[in-house]
Amino acid sequence: MKIGDLAKATNTPVETIRYYEREQLLPAPARTDGNYRIYDDEHTQRLGFIRRCRSLDMTLDEIRSLLKFRDAPQDDCGEVNQLLDDHIGHVASRIAELKMLEKQLKALRLQCGGPESASACGILQGLDTAALSPESFGQHAGHVHGTLHAPAKRAG
Incomplete structure (x- = not known):
């Protein structure tokens, strides 16, 4: 099947498939005389495995390790168990960070009781104060944001 067919079969954007090939998570497919990629059932199964791992927020390095065992x-499979245990620990840490973030946002929301002029908005004033004094909304606010948007940088 061609890349578009694989994309439809796995509900994966074509560019993502190419990215996984570049990252060597998917083996290079055979090519036609016209240089089109031709994928087989193993590519479909492997891509499904990768997508399920990504849906569990696993990093590409974690997926590489799991693919090695697959x-x-x-x-x-002792290392597989350890990898999953480590990943569960990362998820638990992120949940704790997200709970702290929720608490900070709720405290910020309480700063404004209703519609007022922007100059009198307690939320905007609270954000200005937090920018000058991060401890007023917790020390981990920036860390949570970075963790959510860059899970691949996590060690492990």
Whole structure:
């Protein structure tokens, strides 16, 4: 099947498929005489595996490790268990950070009781104050934001 067919079959954008190939998560497909990529059922299954891992917020490095074991089914899966345990720990940490973020946002929301002029808005004033004094809304506010948008940078 061509890349567009694989994309439809797996509900994956074509550019994402190409990216996974560049990252060597998907093996290079065969090519036609016209240089079109031709994928088989193994590509479909592997891409489905990758997509399920990504839906669990696993990093590309974590997925590479899991694929290594998937490709060597005779190997002991102790490292797979450890990888998942580590990932669960990362998720638990992020949940704690998100709860702190929610608390900070709720405290900020309480700063404005209703529609007023922007110059009298307690939320805007609170954000200005927080910019000057981060501890007024917790020390981890920037850390939570960075974690949410860059999970691939996480060690492990």
